[in-house]
Amino acid sequence: MRVLVVGANVGGAVAAGDLAATGWDVTLIERDLKRKKPCGGAIPPKAMSEFGIPESIIERKTTRAVVIGPSGSQVSMDVRGTAPRADDYIIMVTREVLDRTMRAKAATAGADVRECAFVSHEQQPDGTQRVKLRHRDGREEYENFDFVVGADGAGSLVAKSCGRAPVKHASAIQERLALPDDAMEYYAHTAELYLGDDISPDFYGWVFPKSDHVAVGTGCKPEHANRSYAFLEGVKARAGSKLRGARRILLEGHPLPMQRYKKLVYGNTMLVGDAGGMVAHTSGEGIYFAMASGRMAAQTLVLHATDHRSPLTRYEKVWQKKYGAMFDFLEFLETASYTSNFKREFFVDMCATRDVQQLTFDSYLFKEMAKMAPGDHLRMGYEAATRAVVAWMRPRTPLAQAPPQITAKEALRATRAAIGDGVAADETPAFAS
Ligand SMILES: Cc1cc2nc3c(=O)[nH]c(=O)nc-3n(C[C@H](O)[C@H](O)[C@H](O)COP(=O)(O)OP(=O)(O)OC[C@H]3O[C@@H](n4cnc5c(N)ncnc54)[C@H](O)[C@@H]3O)c2cc1C
Incomplete structure (x- = not known):
């Protein structure tokens, strides 16, 4: 069987690697093999063993998550599920290394990795897919495949070619800041999440540690995207002196899908990861789900090829x-x-x-909904109700306000004013996939 996998990041690489390992003739295409996917790079430890990710690519193991509210109120949580385990931490990687690693694994399994772009495709009467491809020199050609897997991200052309409307998305923006060693020490095992109108009306802001820098970011719905830079400044302003001596190494941005699709199969074409809108609301997490859906799509294809009574829609x-x-x-x-x-x-x-922490970390670390006894539900309900009353009665602390709209240039000036002159790069995010 010949299959074309479009998009060679996490979702596509897992699908291609799994299919190639079972002996399929797999072509994995990527329009730009040098591209760095803008991403916070936080993944659950479960992903490591499940998808054979080598420990050597881990930048940080984060054992503490600090959530900071609009008034500056904050809660520091140990990263721990219901039952403590040795791998109770959030793994931080850089996407360029993770994607390169997963791609290399797919190639080792036998996938033919090529740099070219998918343009469109058409299902032929015999069920095969006639695919138009564009090479980097602009040359276009057609090739036939039995199946197509679209792992081409939020702006999926494969989904468009299937007739699906574009996925609704948020705009996420991130800055990588190199910190001096003493400032980096605070973030050695700590990730921060900021909430407030100054951070985003729709989402949260983050500071995620890597080995030699932190990734600072936020996201918002399209109607607020004109204030993205101001929101990013909001996160840095709140982190304040913890970012002392920071030097910008990169400013990057990308759409983040905010719409789930139940329809993921169109004839002999399947959609995985961001192309299928598989990003968890609340957290914006999509790496694990892209890999998990890539594997599920591959398993469904193999089953379908051996038994045609098992339809692709099983996926x-x-x-x-x-x-x-x-x-x-x-x-x-x-x-x-x-x-x-x-x-x-x-x-x-x-x-x-503790109940909320366990629910959060069980679902994040193990990708399972924590099983709760009826007594636990009652306790949580009581706790939520009393805390809501207390919050309502509490004297109002001044809350962080929404920032005005600012341009990329103004944001750069604000960064310089806040963290010094060491700003190296001034790349304006394209918000295109
Ligand atoms: C700023 C930001 C921060 C994030 N932080 C996190 C985080 O900390 N943790 C987490 O789990 N998730 C995070 N996410 C979400 C995560 O990045 C995605 O969910 C994940 O990358 C989806 O993987 P994918 O393989 O489906 O798609 P992508 O990683 O988007 O890969 C799609 C690939 O397809 C290629 N492509 C596109 N069109 C074509 C074409 N026509 N032909 C050939 N190739 C094509 C692209 O170049 C790209 O390489 C974040 C997202 C953003 C934007």
Whole structure:
């Protein structure tokens, strides 16, 4: 069987590697093999063994997550699920290294990795896919495949070629800041999450540590994207002196899917990862889900090829069964906790409870919804109700306000003013995939 996998980042590389390992004739294409995917690079430890990611690429193991509310209220949480384990930490990687590693694994398994772009495709009467490809020198040609896997991210051309409307997305923006050793010490095992109108009306801001720098970012819905730079400045302003002596090494941005699709199969074409909208609300996490969906798509293809009675749409059902409830919960949590400063303060309060911490980390670390006894539900309900009342009655602390719109140049000036002159790069994010 000949399969074309479009997009050679995490989702595509896992699908291609798994199919090649079972003897399939796999072509894995990437429009730009040198591109760095803008990304926070936080992954759960579960991903390491599941997808054979070598420990050597780990930049940091984060054992503490600090959530900071609009008034400056904060909760520091140990990264730990219901039962303590040796790998209770969030893994930090850089995407350029992770993607390169996963691509190399796919090539070792037998996938033919090529640098060229998918343009469009058409299903032929015999079920095969006639695909138009464009090479870097502009040359275009057609090739035939039995199946196509679209792992080409938020602006998926494969999905478009199948007739699907573009995925609704948020705009995420991130700056990589090199910190001097003494400033880096605080972030050695700590990730920070900031909430407030000054950070984003829709999402959270983050400071994620890497070995020699921190990734500072935020995201927002398209209607607020004109204030992206101001929101990013908001995160840095709140982190304040912890970023002393910082030097900007990169400013990057990219769309982040904010819409889930139940339809992931179009004839002999399947969509995985961001192309299928598989990003968890609340956290914006998509790396694990891209790899997991790449594997599920590959397994479904292999099953279908050996038994035609097993349809490709089985992939949609298996995905929904495994992760549907988790995505529903995270979407609910996003609406319940991020959409106003009051709710964000309450969310920070709730993060102090062990039940919420366990639910959060069980679902993040192990990708399973924590099983709760009826007594636990009652306890959580009581705790939420009392904390909501206390939050409502609490004297109002001044809350961080939404920033005005600023341009990329003004943001650069603000960065210089806040963290000094060592700003090296001034790349304006394209927000294109
Ligand atoms: C700023 C930011 C921070 C994030 N932080 C995190 C985080 O900390 N943790 C986490 O889990 N997730 C995070 N995410 C989400 C995560 O990056 C994505 O969910 C994940 O990369 C999806 O992987 P993918 O393989 O599906 O798609 P992508 O990684 O987007 O890869 C798609 C690939 O397809 C290629 N491509 C596109 N079109 C074509 C074409 N026509 N022909 C050939 N190739 C093509 C692209 O060049 C790209 O390499 C973040 C996202 C953003 C934007």
